[in-house]
Amino acid sequence: MGLALAAALAAGAYAVAVQQRSADAAAQRERGAALFDGRAPLAGRLVGHETALPALATRCANCHDEASATPASEAAASAAAKPFATALTGAQLAQARPRRGGPPSAYDAARLCAVLRSGTDPAHVMISTTMPRYDVTDLQCRDLWAFLGAR
Numbered sequence: 001m002g003l004a005l006a007a008a009l010a011a012g013a014y015a016v017a018v019q020q021r022s023a024d025a026a027a028q029r030e031r032g033a034a035l036f037d038g039r040a041p042l043a044g045r046l047v048g049h050e051t052a053l054p055a056l057a058t059r060c061a062n063c064h065d066e067a068s069a070t071p072a073s074e075a076a077a078s079a080a081a082k083p084f085a086t087a088l089t090g091a092q093l094a095q096a097r098p099r100r101g102g103p104p105s106a107y108d109a110a111r112l113c114a115v116l117r118s119g120t121d122p123a124h125v126m127i128s129t130t131m132p133r134y135d136v137t138d139l140q141c142r143d144l145w146a147f148l149g150a151r
């Protein structure tokens, strides 16, 4: 095999691998988006409760996005436009900053898993008990992390 041909084949294989990786990343973000807005159900409970919440109540978007319900009035509309909890973005989560009075801390996929499962943030400060605690798998955390990182 000529050197040029070998190089061309290698370049082709590389391009295919790169394309595959970006397709995988897009699929991962899409799975994360589905978990975030409730198209894919997530198991969660309120602190101190054994019973699982209905899937509609565990959607992250309920609290971390602009409300999607049809508001009854203009005042309700402007209140509804504000997310109930922090609007989550990858930039804000990955940045080392003081959260809830703790020392500066930043999230990664594993720390996102920890806050979802146990409610403790990267500085080990407990977040509000208004947020459900989730039985997420490592894969679901990585998917959510990929989705949040891209918004």
Ligand code: HEC
Pocket: 036, 042, 057, 058, 059, 060, 061, 062, 063, 064, 084, 085, 086, 088, 093, 099, 100, 112, 115, 116, 121, 127, 128, 130, 131, 132, 134, 144
């Ligand atoms: C019922 C409302 C509710 C739901 C549903 C909810 N959260 Fe939260 N979330 C909160 C509240 C309240 C806080 C605490 C805000 C604070 O203390 O600043 C919070 C905090 C967080 C934080 C910490 C942010 C920081 O800067 O430290 C992350 C990360 C987070 N939520 C992710 C999620 C994800 C992912 C989901 C879905 C799997 C979700 N939340 C579902 C209400 C909710």
